[in-house]
Amino acid sequence: MIRKLAAGVAGLVLAALAAPLPAFAAPPPDGVTVDFDHLSLVPEVRGSLQAAGLDLGRKPRLLHDLTATIDTSGLAGVATVRRAFADDQDGCTFTDALITCAEGTVTTVWTNFVTLSYQPVPGAVAGAEGSATLRITSRELGTLTKTAKVVLTQEAELAVPGEQGQAFDVEPGDTVAMAMSISNPGTVPVTGVDAFFDIDARLAAVKKYSNCWYGTRRAYCHFDQTLEPGRTYDAAEKPVLRISPEIPAPYVFESFLAWQTPADSRDYVDIVMAQDAKKGDAGTLKLVARAATAKAALPQTAGPAGERVFFEVHGKQTANVTAVGAELTGEVGDTVTARLGLKNLGPSMLISYNPAAEAAVIIPAGTTVTKSPEECEGSGSYYVCRIPTWRAETFTDKGESVTWPFTLRIDRAGPLTGWVTVKENLIYLAQPPETNTTDNTADILIGRPVRNTATPGGTTPGGTTPGGTTPDGDGGGSGGEGGGGTLPITGANAAVIGVAGALLIAGGVVAFLVTRRRKSRFEA
Missing domain, CATH: 2.60.40.10 (Immunoglobulins)
Structure with a gap:
């Protein structure tokens, strides 16, 4: 039954993975985070929208003299920036390469200062890269800064082969071997790929590879290999995960395995690295091609590919x-x-x-x-x-x-x-x-x-x-x-x-x- 459940939700996977992961990045002590994502743009094809925001955590806070400025001077020759919606945040002014949004005194939990539209500069080519910097100030917060990288990329494709789902029947303390497979259904080689997966109090990595970084809740592996068009690749060995001996039972939970190109995965990498991530030392995990490979060079963008991983825990134990x-x-x-x-x-x-x-x-x-x-x-x-x-x-x-x-x-x-x-x-x-x-x-x-x-x-x-x-x-x-x-x-x-x-x-x-x-x- 659990395998039917995995197959049934496969259609929802790509939509779920298209949104940013929950912001597990380690915030300042008071729980404040700055929302300002990295972007990938495809020349002559499409641009992207980006929200510039401030997240204060669980409870509203009173802020005085709250102001946000966005410096876009680092995008010269790469991309142009404008207001995404005509009625979006009339308090923002656009002058040359500086956007200023003055909020004044507010009581808030989450503030979206402005939503921006980025478009590649006509004639710009894949490989060009620039940046924009968001600075937020208030009496209470001081100054918070985050820089978003904007890169022009080549369009590519990624897909998870098969049912796009895995399911395991386990008991507390069991280990499982998670399959990792990725395909390139497109027409251009994909140069490098990153795989992201869950680790937390329920699920721990037994073997930690040297091309992988392990945080407190997320981990990722970078594969410096090329995925040739029409080919499928499997991990040379299945990573082993241990179910916590203290997991409740009976209990069902889900994890995920998501794949992205390095150009698209920068926000996800930031999330993992902000969790005091440690690099593994147990050898390199490689992808083994089911067919021969070739080599390409441009940074690329491809919609995220992924699958859900379900765990059904049997037994009888709970908390007191x-x-x-x-x-x-x-x-x-x-x-x-x-x-x-x-x-x-x-x-x-x-x-x-x-x-x-x-x-x-x-x-x-x-x-x-x-x-x-x-x-x-x-x-x-x-x-x-x-x-x-x-x-x-x-x-x-x-x-x-x-x-x-x-x-x-x-x-x-x-x-x-x-x-x-x-x-x-x-x-x-x-x-x-x-x-x-x-x-x-x-x-x-x-x-x-x-x-x-x-x-x-x-x-x-x-x-x-x-x-x-x-x-x-x-x-x-x-x-x-x-x-x-x-x-x-x-x-x-x-x-x-x-x-x-x-x-x-x-x-x-x-x-x-x-x-x-x-x-x-x-x-x-």
């Missing part, structure tokens, strides 16, 4: 999500920091594209939140925190904690008690739900003041007592900064926990995460 609370001490007027959240006890990882699990936090009465994490939504005594997802699946490994720091001011003497209740988000969960929910609630306990001559005032911000979480998120199921235990839940306490459960259910339906408005790439 437990709450991480905190036990703190301090005097009235002190501020303390509680790292609250959840921990995955395994045996499997926790996987989701959107938040797979979330925590409802009930702040102890008698305290005031003076600073709350940006991933947590709420106010006063109630917050809902969700695992950040950025633009890809979130993997919470076995033994990994995800905690959020709350800074609390103690307003009256203790003991003061609050709670953390965690729950898997069944709307987005990509695996079997947990079977043990007995450890899904933990205490937030602020006890009576305990004098400590080494810590003035008796506070324990960033506490390190046994069982507590550390700044990198490790910690026990009921621990927190300063450690923690469990109090009986009865009467009014049980009612409050019920409120927490309701918050989680509502939060699963109305997620506060802002979906990225994805950039697009067009051909005109």
